[in-house]
Amino acid sequence: MITLTWVYVLAGIAFAAFALFNLIDTANPRRFGNAAFWGLMAVSMWAGDWLGDFGNGLLVLALVAIAGFGGLGKTKADEVPDATKHQRAAKYGNGLFAIALIIPATALAGTLLFKQFPALFDVKQVTLISLALGVLLALAVGHVWLRAVPALPLSQGRRLMDSVGWAAILPQMLASLGAVFALAGVGDVVGGVIQQAIPAGSLAGAVVAFGLGMALFTMIMGNAFAAFPVMIAAIGMPLLIKQYDGDPAIICAIGMLAGFCGTLMTPMAANFNLVPAALLELKDENAVVKTQIATAVPLLVVNIALIYFLAFR
Amino acid sequence: MWVLLGIAVIVIGFMLRFNPLLVIVASAAVTGIAAGLDVQAIISAFGKAFNDARYVSIVWIVLPVIGMLEAFGLQERARGLISGLKGATTGRLLAGYLLMRQATAALGLTSVAGHPQTVRPLVAPMAEAAAEKQAGTLNDHQREEVKAFSAATDNVGLFFGEDIFLAIGSILLMKGLLEQYGIILEPFELSIWAIPTAIAAFLIHGFRLWLLDRRLNVQAASTTASDEAA
Numbered sequence: 001m002i003t004l005t006w007v008y009v010l011a012g013i014a015f016a017a018f019a020l021f022n023l024i025d026t027a028n029p030r031r032f033g034n035a036a037f038w039g040l041m042a043v044s045m046w047a048g049d050w051l052g053d054f055g056n057g058l059l060v061l062a063l064v065a066i067a068g069f070g071g072l073g074k075t076k077a078d079e080v081p082d083a084t085k086h087q088r089a090a091k092y093g094n095g096l097f098a099i100a101l102i103i104p105a106t107a108l109a110g111t112l113l114f115k116q117f118p119a120l121f122d123v124k125q126v127t128l129i130s131l132a133l134g135v136l137l138a139l140a141v142g143h144v145w146l147r148a149v150p151a152l153p154l155s156q157g158r159r160l161m162d163s164v165g166w167a168a169i170l171p172q173m174l175a176s177l178g179a180v181f182a183l184a185g186v187g188d189v190v191g192g193v194i195q196q197a198i199p200a201g202s203l204a205g206a207v208v209a210f211g212l213g214m215a216l217f218t219m220i221m222g223n224a225f226a227a228f229p230v231m232i233a234a235i236g237m238p239l240l241i242k243q244y245d246g247d248p249a250i251i252c253a254i255g256m257l258a259g260f261c262g263t264l265m266t267p268m269a270a271n272f273n274l275v276p277a278a279l280l281e282l283k284d285e286n287a288v289v290k291t292q293i294a295t296a297v298p299l300l301v302v303n304i305a306l307i308y309f310l311a312f313r
Numbered sequence: 314m315w316v317l318l319g320i321a322v323i324v325i326g327f328m329l330r331f332n333p334l335l336v337i338v339a340s341a342a343v344t345g346i347a348a349g350l351d352v353q354a355i356i357s358a359f360g361k362a363f364n365d366a367r368y369v370s371i372v373w374i375v376l377p378v379i380g381m382l383e384a385f386g387l388q389e390r391a392r393g394l395i396s397g398l399k400g401a402t403t404g405r406l407l408a409g410y411l412l413m414r415q416a417t418a419a420l421g422l423t424s425v426a427g428h429p430q431t432v433r434p435l436v437a438p439m440a441e442a443a444a445e446k447q448a449g450t451l452n453d454h455q456r457e458e459v460k461a462f463s464a465a466t467d468n469v470g471l472f473f474g475e476d477i478f479l480a481i482g483s484i485l486l487m488k489g490l491l492e493q494y495g496i497i498l499e500p501f502e503l504s505i506w507a508i509p510t511a512i513a514a515f516l517i518h519g520f521r522l523w524l525l526d527r528r529l530n531v532q533a534a535s536t537t538a539s540d541e542a543a
Contacts, residue, residue: 004368004371007371007374008367008371010374011367011370011371011373011374014373014374014376014377015373017377041370044363044364044367045367045370048364048367049364051360051364052360053357053358053360053361053364054353054356054357054360055360056359056360056361056363056364057355057356057357057358057359057360057361057363058356058360059360059363060338060359060360060363061338061356063334064334064335064337064338067332067334068332068334068335068338069332080383080384082389085383085384085385085386085388085389086386086389087386088384088385088386089385089386089387089389089390089393090386092385092386092390093390094390094394096382096385096386096387096390097387097390097391097394097435099378099382100378100379100382100387100434100435103375103378103425103430104422104425104426104430104431107422107424107425108422108425111421111422125368127421127422127423127424128368128371128424131371131372131374131375131424132371132374135374135375135377135378138378139377139378139381142378142381142382142385146381146385148381148384148385152380152381152384153377153378153380153381154377155380156377156379156380156381156383156384157376157377157378157379157380157381158380159380160376160379160380160429160433161373161376164373166332166333166334168370168373169334169370170333170334170337171366171369171370172363172366172367172369172370173333173334173337173338173363174337175362175363175365175366175369176337176341176358176359176360176362176363176366177337177340177341177359178362179358179359179361179362180319180341180344180345180355180358180359180362181316181319181344183345183348183350183354183358184316184319184344184345184347184348184350185316185348186316186317186319186320186344189314189316189317190317190320193317220320220323220324224483225482225483225486228483228486228487228490229486229490232490237494241496248491248496248498249498249502249503249506250506252487252490252491252503253476253484253487253503253504253505253506253507254506254507254509254510256476256483256487257472257473257476257507257510260472260473260476263468263472264465264468264469264472267327267333268323268327268333270333271369271428272428272468272471273468275428275429276428276432276433276464276467277461277464279428279429279432279433280432280433280437280460280461280463280464282457282460282461283453283457284457287457287458287460287461288461288464288465288468290461291458291461291462291464291465292465292468292469294521295465295469295514295517295518295521298517299473299510299513299514299517302510302513302517303510303513306509306510306513310506310509
């Protein structure tokens with residue numbers, strides 16, 4: 001059966017290639033740091049299930065040590081001149097879009113198709129499996145039609161990966177921090193503090209505290225999933241659902257979306273907010289967060305109002 | 314109460330602009346020690362969760378394809394396509410992308426688009442080309458603004474579309490958590506309540522895109538006027 005393990009093997013190959021291209025790149029003064037960082041990511045993808053929890057923990061500490069103390073650099077090698085790109089763009093035309101669309105098209109088709117074959121594919125992971133398949137297909141088409149040498153995608157992919165840098169592992173790091181917080185019982189303590197802060201007997205006060213709390217705690221944790229159980233235990237369940245008899249489906253569904261408004265406003269949600277700033281080569285790494293605030297704040301107000309007016313009819 | 318020190322570490326670490334990876338490890342260490350956990354238990358919990366969350370990093374396998382296509386001029390082609398289209402504006406283009414992103418995410422297709430897959434190679438260059446057409450020339454600040462709006466539009470579309478889908482992680486998290494409290498709900502009963510917010514998100518962000526268009530057009534008008542005056 002094709003499971004996520006196969007995809008991890010493929011991802012490990014990609015990370016190992018990023019590491020090797022850095023290792024041989026004398027144009028990057030920090031090449032050994034980059035090579036070690038992506039090399040460890042390859043080890044994590046290939047051997048993570050055999051390293052044990054403590055071994056994985058040590059691997060994470062090594063990644064943090066490399067990136068946290070300035071061990072990662074960027075190369076100037078392998079840049080394709082603009083003139084070459086313009087020339088090739090004119091030659092290959094809109095066919096380039098067709099190759100770019102192979103990935104989403106395969107992800108879509110595979111998601112629908114592979115679910116029909118639960119014996120062959122892990123049905124819970126069909127989208128990620130299809131995504132990986134789409135990548136391989138697009139590379140094959142590129143190799144045949146564009147005559148791209150196999151090294152080209154890897155050396156160019158490496159440049160993009162290095163421009164993302166340490167932010168690439170921040171989502172995994174936040175998941176890990178969430179696990180330590182859960183083990184230490186941070187959620188219960190935060191819940192206790194919030195309960196004391198709400199004025200007694202005010203439904204509006206409780207709804208506002210719930211919505212704002214979801215957004216704020218999400219901003220700190222970088223993830224609405226970490227905030228949700230805390231806020232439900234502190235306010236959602238005891239006050240909104242039990243005391244004021246609110247509709248649990250509406251409170252939960254819209255409460256989560258209030259948390260997503262927080263995700264738009266925090267650099268902690270690196271994969272959504274810092275990674276694109278790096279990928280788009282923005283000068284201000286917080287430019288995406290700043291742009292999103294004016295959408296997130298009114299939308300948070302709308303969410304709080306929706307809970308207040310819909311859940312307590 | 315002492316476990317809250319970990320949250321303080323995150324807030325202070327970010328304000329002092331330390332590397333976030335170091336801040337997270339420091340926060341985990343402080344929180345774990347405050348809760349009386351031993352160092353090995355903290356490292357193990359950290360490592361286990363890191364390993365369980367590897368699927369988040371799979372998306373980077375698209376980078377070689379994007380890198381290959383960019384070396385063959387994909388961004389240049391995306392710009393060329395938009396400059397040739399009449400009536401294409403940054404705002405309309407991004408509003409269309411917003412709608413498409415919300416719709417596909419609502420069908421559970423969250424990974425078909427994204428910052429590495431679509432925003433960097435296609436959406437941002439197209440938005441930039443449209444803005445150049447509207448405003449005449451772009452200064453660095455405007456270029457950054459248009460690119461940042463491209464990324465923001467992808468996020469808004471994803472966040473306020475995906476919860477309409479039944480089997481997305483957050484819906485399953487809600488269902489599981491409510492079951493612990495003895496409340497049994499079908500995913501459909503939860504996901505349907507994501508629709509009002511999805512509509513609001515489209516209206517609010519769409520309005521901001523309309524304002525962006527207006528700013529770009531006003532500049533074009535004023536530069537033409539000053540050209541005529543000169």
